[in-house]
Amino acid sequence: MALSREQLAQRVAQELQDGFYVNLGIGIPTLVANYVPEGIEVMLQSENGLLGMGQFPTDEEVDADLINAGKQTVTMATGASLFDSAESFAMIRGGHVDLTVLGAFEVDCQGNIASYMIPGKLIKGMGGAMDLVAGADNIIVTMTHASKHGESKLLAECTLPLTGKGCIKKVLTDLAFLEIKEGKFHLLERAPGVSVEEIVKLTAGELVVPNHVPEMQFPT
Amino acid sequence: MALSREQLAQRVAQELQDGFYVNLGIGIPTLVANYVPEGIEVMLQSENGLLGMGQFPTDEEVDADLINAGKQTVTMATGASLFDSAESFAMIRGGHVDLTVLGAFEVDCQGNIASYMIPGKLIKGMGGAMDLVAGADNIIVTMTHASKHGESKLLAECTLPLTGKGCIKKVLTDLAFLEIKEGKFHLLERAPGVSVEEIVKLTAGELVVPNHVPEMQFPT
Amino acid sequence: MSGFNKVVNSYEEAMSGLEDGMTLIAGGFGLCGIPENLIKEIKNKGTKNLTVVSNNCGTTNHGLGILLHDKQVKKMVASYVGENEEFERQMMSGELEVELTPQGTLAEKMRAAGAGIPAFFTATGYGTPVAEGKESREINGRHYILEESIKGDFAIVKAWKADTYGNLVFRKTARNFNPMAATAGKITVVEVEEIVQPGELDPDHIHTPGIYVDRVILGNFEKVIEQRTTRPSA
Amino acid sequence: MSGFNKVVNSYEEAMSGLEDGMTLIAGGFGLCGIPENLIKEIKNKGTKNLTVVSNNCGTTNHGLGILLHDKQVKKMVASYVGENEEFERQMMSGELEVELTPQGTLAEKMRAAGAGIPAFFTATGYGTPVAEGKESREINGRHYILEESIKGDFAIVKAWKADTYGNLVFRKTARNFNPMAATAGKITVVEVEEIVQPGELDPDHIHTPGIYVDRVILGNFEKVIEQRTTRPSA
Numbered sequence: 042m043a044l045s046r047e048q049l050a051q052r053v054a055q056e057l058q059d060g061f062y063v064n065l066g067i068g069i070p071t072l073v074a075n076y077v078p079e080g081i082e083v084m085l086q087s088e089n090g091l092l093g094m095g096q097f098p099t100d101e102e103v104d105a106d107l108i109n110a111g112k113q114t115v116t117m118a119t120g121a122s123l124f125d126s127a128e129s130f131a132m133i134r135g136g137h138v139d140l141t142v143l144g145a146f147e148v149d150c151q152g153n154i155a156s157y158m159i160p161g162k163l164i165k166g167m168g169g170a171m172d173l174v175a176g177a178d179n180i181i182v183t184m185t186h187a188s189k190h191g192e193s194k195l196l197a198e199c200t201l202p203l204t205g206k207g208c209i210k211k212v213l214t215d216l217a218f219l220e221i222k223e224g225k226f227h228l229l230e231r232a233p234g235v236s237v238e239e240i241v242k243l244t245a246g247e248l249v250v251p252n253h254v255p256e257m258q259f260p261t
Numbered sequence: 262m263a264l265s266r267e268q269l270a271q272r273v274a275q276e277l278q279d280g281f282y283v284n285l286g287i288g289i290p291t292l293v294a295n296y297v298p299e300g301i302e303v304m305l306q307s308e309n310g311l312l313g314m315g316q317f318p319t320d321e322e323v324d325a326d327l328i329n330a331g332k333q334t335v336t337m338a339t340g341a342s343l344f345d346s347a348e349s350f351a352m353i354r355g356g357h358v359d360l361t362v363l364g365a366f367e368v369d370c371q372g373n374i375a376s377y378m379i380p381g382k383l384i385k386g387m388g389g390a391m392d393l394v395a396g397a398d399n400i401i402v403t404m405t406h407a408s409k410h411g412e413s414k415l416l417a418e419c420t421l422p423l424t425g426k427g428c429i430k431k432v433l434t435d436l437a438f439l440e441i442k443e444g445k446f447h448l449l450e451r452a453p454g455v456s457v458e459e460i461v462k463l464t465a466g467e468l469v470v471p472n473h474v475p476e477m478q479f480p481t
Numbered sequence: 482m483s484g485f486n487k488v489v490n491s492y493e494e495a496m497s498g499l500e501d502g503m504t505l506i507a508g509g510f511g512l513c514g515i516p517e518n519l520i521k522e523i524k525n526k527g528t529k530n531l532t533v534v535s536n537n538c539g540t541t542n543h544g545l546g547i548l549l550h551d552k553q554v555k556k557m558v559a560s561y562v563g564e565n566e567e568f569e570r571q572m573m574s575g576e577l578e579v580e581l582t583p584q585g586t587l588a589e590k591m592r593a594a595g596a597g598i599p600a601f602f603t604a605t606g607y608g609t610p611v612a613e614g615k616e617s618r619e620i621n622g623r624h625y626i627l628e629e630s631i632k633g634d635f636a637i638v639k640a641w642k643a644d645t646y647g648n649l650v651f652r653k654t655a656r657n658f659n660p661m662a663a664t665a666g667k668i669t670v671v672e673v674e675e676i677v678q679p680g681e682l683d684p685d686h687i688h689t690p691g692i693y694v695d696r697v698i699l700g701n702f703e704k705v706i707e708q709r710t711t712r713p714s715a
Numbered sequence: 716m717s718g719f720n721k722v723v724n725s726y727e728e729a730m731s732g733l734e735d736g737m738t739l740i741a742g743g744f745g746l747c748g749i750p751e752n753l754i755k756e757i758k759n760k761g762t763k764n765l766t767v768v769s770n771n772c773g774t775t776n777h778g779l780g781i782l783l784h785d786k787q788v789k790k791m792v793a794s795y796v797g798e799n800e801e802f803e804r805q806m807m808s809g810e811l812e813v814e815l816t817p818q819g820t821l822a823e824k825m826r827a828a829g830a831g832i833p834a835f836f837t838a839t840g841y842g843t844p845v846a847e848g849k850e851s852r853e854i855n856g857r858h859y860i861l862e863e864s865i866k867g868d869f870a871i872v873k874a875w876k877a878d879t880y881g882n883l884v885f886r887k888t889a890r891n892f893n894p895m896a897a898t899a900g901k902i903t904v905v906e907v908e909e910i911v912q913p914g915e916l917d918p919d920h921i922h923t924p925g926i927y928v929d930r931v932i933l934g935n936f937e938k939v940i941e942q943r944t945t946r947p948s949a
Contacts, residue, residue: 060718062926082718084880084926088584089510090654092924099714105513105704106641106655112511112564113710120719120880120913122924123653125660125688126510126536127592127830130585134605134831135898137926153608157581164572164581166561171611172585175604176831206608206624280484282692302484304646304692308818309744310888312690319948325747325938326875326889332745332798333944340485340646340679342690343887345894345922346744346770347596347826350819354597354839355664357692373842377815384806384815386795391845392819395838396597426842426858589832598823599854601835620833620863629854652919685886686920 042234043215044257049183051076052213052257053142056181057083064088064133064173066143067111069183073142084118086138088169090129093121110169133169134176141177143170145184145209147199150246152209152221154182155201167204174205186214186243193245195219195226216240218257225249230257262454263435264477269403271296272433272477273362276401277303284308284353284393286363287331289403293362304338306358308389310349313341330389353389354396361397363390365404365429367419370466372429372441374402375421387424394425406434406463413465415439415446436460438477445469450477487647487697488676492522495670495698499528499635502555506591506633507535507545508662511564511707514655515544516639516672518700523637524548534558534591534631536584536658541567543705552576558631560584564707583611586628588661593630595664595693600629636666639702640689643673644680647694648687656688663693672700721881721931722910726756729904729932733762733869736789740825740867741769741779742896745798745941748889749778750873750906752934757871758782768792768825768865770818770892775801777939786810792865794818798941817845820862822895827864829898829927834863870900873936874923877907878914881928882921890922897927906934 044052050072057063057077064086065071074094077083085094087109094109095116102116109115117123132138145156154174157167174180187193195212212219217240218230226248231240233256241248264272270292277283277297284306285291294314297303305314307329314329315336322336329335337343352358365376374394377387394400407413415432432439437460438450446468451460453476461468489495496519499505505523509515520539523531524547533554539546548554549567556578562569571577582590583605593601602625606612616627638659641652649671651659663669676699723729730753733739739757743749754773757765758781767788773780782788783801790812796803805811816824817839827835836859840846850861872893875886883905885893897903910933 058718084719086926087654089513090657092926093918097710097712100711101714103706103709103711104653105706106653108511108513108654108706108708112513112707114706114708115710117653117918120878120882120925121918122882122921123656123918124921124924125651125656126584126588126658127661128924130588131826131830131898132924132926134585134603135829136831137829137898164569165563166559166581167583167611168561168563169584171583171609172605175607176585203609278484304485306692307888309747310891312692313684317944317946320945321948323940323943323945324887325940326887328745328747328888328940328942332747332941334940334942335944337684337887340644340648340691341684342648342687343684343890344687344690345885345890346818346822346892347895348690350822351592351596351664352690352692354819354837355595356597357595357664384803385797386793386815387817387845388795388797389818391817391843392839395841396819423843589830593835596823598835598837599857599859601827601832603832623833625833650919656919685884685890 044232046072048259049213049215051259053181053183054078057081061139062086063140064138068144070142088129088133090124090126091121093118130172133172136176136178138177139179141173141180142183143173145182147194147196147201148182148209148212149196149199150221150224150226152207153199154204154209155199156204158202170204174208180209181211181213182209183213186216193243195244195246197246228254230255232257264452266292268479269433269435271479273401273403274298277301281359282306283360284358288364290362308349308353310344310346311341313338350392353392356396356398358397359399361393361400362403363393365402367414367416367421368402368429368432369416369419370441370444370446372427373419374424374429375419376424378422390424394428400429401431401433402429403433406436413463415464415466417466448474450475452477485646487694488645489696489698492518495519495696496522496526498668501528502530503634504532506636506662506665507533508638508659509535510657511537512539512544512705514639514657514659516637517702519637519670519672520545529553530555532556534633536587537561538565538568540565558582560587588658590628590631591661591665594632598630600627602627633666636662636669638663638669638671640671640673642675642677643671643697644677644682646679647691647697648682649689650682650686651688660689663689668695669693670696672698674702719880721928722879723930723932726752729753729930730756730760732902735762736764737868738766740870740896740899741767742872742893743769744891745771746773746778746939748873748891748893750871751936753871753904753906754779763787764789766790768867770821771795772799772802774799792816794821822892824862824865825895825899828866832864834861836861867900870896870903872897872903872905874905874907876909876911877905877931878911878916880913881925881931882916883923884916884920885922894923897923902929903927904930906932908936
């Protein structure tokens with residue numbers, strides 16, 4: 042079975058370490074905050090100028106001056122700090138964020154990522170994504186492995202305009218957890234019930250498959 | 262008579278305008294603060310991180326955490342702000358300071374200034390002077406016109422290592438107030454009782470002397 | 482009246498001098514921390530052919546988005562188009578020139594302009610469409626591109642409080658691009674929720690010193706929320 | 716204990732990992748806002764061949780100056796030598812390598828290192844000895860030189876207050892180079908006058924977010940004044 046959005050978030054959350062400063066992109070990455078493992082504390086960085094993002098506010102707590110990068114109303118966690126956009130991206134560009142999680146349309150086995158536009162169809166803009174992928178050492182891309190029509194999004198070479206070049210090392214799809222190194226995808230784990238064959242079929246870029254590919258583990 | 266240190270400061274103070282943000286260098290420039298004309302308000306920028314420098318503290322007010330760029334204890338004027346050194350030099354380099362006053366060993370008629378070292382003899386370091394002369398549009402250099410041995414310090418070409426190139430337009434010496442333009446010194450005013458001949462004799466760089474050179478005026 | 486008093490009393494005066502074809506830098510992130518009434522004044526003035534530099538262009542009906550209706554904007558420099566249909570439509574149709582700029586690069590371009598730094602190297606955008614036409618260079622084994630600073634004829638800024646000298650304090654994430662925008666305008670106009678006397682703001686807490694600010698005006702803010710997201714009360 | 720607790724309880728622990736030949740970035744301006752006891756610990760450790768990056772090198776008997784006595788410093792990157800005879804002596808005699816760097820350029824080099832900007836253009840120093848060996852370029856009719864960022868293996872910082880997460884607040888002009896230094900160290904150690912609990916510092920008033928800080932230690936400060944200058948009491 043392909044992973045649900047919640048399972049994607051849960052699997053990413055397993056990569057968190059105590060004391061990590063983490064930037065979570067819009068969409069599935071945002072859900073990761075709901076699955077921080079017991080005994081671990083992380084601080085969430087929101088690139089519009091907040092380190093230590095808290096949960097959503099109650100109706101009474103809503104403050105138009107306190108939003109996250111997805112423009113949602115939020116609260117501050119204890120020990121939070123506020124700063125301007127230049128400082129925020131100094132943190133990001135300077136490599137001070139321990140983990141960045143973001144979505145993508147395509148990745149390829151050179152570590153390239155495309156996530157901000159589909160020429161002629163869709164232009165969202167890159168927002169902070171180009172800075173995040175260029176600045177972080179530790180990035181996890183969360184995405185669907187293939188389109189609804191079965192076209193792989195893990196390519197030999199991205200077809201869409203790039204968000205970043207040679208910067209992605211870890212990809213979590215709804216089917217598999219993969220590492221990118223030496224110009225190849227390396228299959229690390231498969232989603233529960235998903236066969237290696239299916240993953241191979243839906244991965245267009247060169248894929249290295251070890252003898253044993255463990256299933257992802259989720260707490261029950 | 263050559264101007265006293267106080268008169269140099271007084272003459273510079275006549276260039277102040279209401280609402281000016283001013284950086285005063287160490288030495289004679291610092292004295293300018295004592296002669297701000299009636300009805301005019303200026304704010305003093307101290308490049309170590311203070312805008313709105315006040316007078317010296319009383320014994321009771323002395324605070325080791327509040328000093329000026331000359332490392333003297335100071336106070337804050339009403340409406341002062343504090344900031345870090347990067348912000349301070351953003352103001353300076355970005356051209357936000359309205360007037361900069363600083364000393365020099367030599368200037369020349371190309372607008373070059375030398376003020377931070379005499380090879381083999383003296384190395385003070387440039388401190389913030391290189392940033393100040395590069396960042397400001399409106400600079401007044403205060404200096405003695407010649408050495409004790411009668412050697413001009415207003416040269417055709419500086420002999421000492423430069424602090425800045427082509428950035429000086431106004432020079433106030435103990436003998437004269439001069440403008441630098443089109444590769445020449447232009448005599449604007451002479452110190453009371455100082456003859457044009459004496460100024461000509463002590464100016465090594467090309468000097469343009471108009472028919473009438475007014476004496477500087479000082480309040481009595 | 483002190484030469485440092487920056488307070489103006491009408492929006493007309495606040496935006497006087499803004500002319501067709503000028504470059505306008507605006508603070509704000511989405512609809513958070515935007516100078517709402519300065520933007521409305523620009524709409525009322527009908528100034529045309531503006532180049533607007535701002536992370537977003539508001540939404541279709543709020544913030545900078547209202548300048549798109551009457552085609553007041555010739556060119557937009559922004560990082561994000563999403564959530565503004567009119568912006569996307571004018572961009573796709575070619576009516577509006579758009580220079581998509583990464584968010585951190587945009588913030589740094591504004592800061593650099595204010596700080597007298599004409600250009601800087603950044604890894605952001607290397608190997609992407611953003612790098613086209615720009616110098617790239619390898620430094621210590623990494624690839625970077627050269628980005629130029631971006632200065633505005635006008636900067637419009639939203640702060641929480643100002644004193645009459647133009648010292649500014651921002652509130653929470655409404656700070657965002659505002660401090661950099663304030664430094665990057667030849668003329669910087671700030672709209673605030675409260676004006677206090679000099680000396681009332683703690684000098685250690687001032688985010689933007691008044692040296693960057695030319696005009697301050699007291700405004701009433703609507704503060705539209707784009708994504709009101711809540712959890713149940715306990 | 717939280718993964719974000721940065722507090723250490725001994726100077727030995729605070730400076731552990733500092734080794735011969737490393738680059739050390741230090742906050743402070745003259746003797747104002749210097750991490751006094753972190754410097755003393757380096758003297759006690761006897762670490763040698765250091766490259767020290769700081770606006771000044773203290774005075775002969777205080778601050779970083781105490782590292783000059785035992786020749787612990789191989790190279791000094793600073794803007795100002797004056798008022799420290801031993802510094803000047805070692806520089807003139809060639810015992811100490813010195814890279815004189817304009818004060819604003821030095822501050823920006825530290826900030827750039829922390830902000831992932833490897834190099835930037837500045838007009839400061841163009842046409843002077845500072846420009847030697849550096850690229851220069853004309854941009855929009857002005858001349859600039861290219862300056863590279865400067866990163867430290869260690870940064871030592873003095874703040875007024877910290878919370879246990881390493882969020883910092885500075886006081887008056889003791890702020891100076893400290894916030895930039897804090898961002899520029901691979902390991903950043905901060906000595907403070909007071910440690911408070913997370914949540915006690917107003918998030919809007921924090922000058923340096925804890926993300927830049929690795930270790931915090933509570934210190935006792937002598938705060939030597941270089942130029943005590945007073946006016947008569949009224």
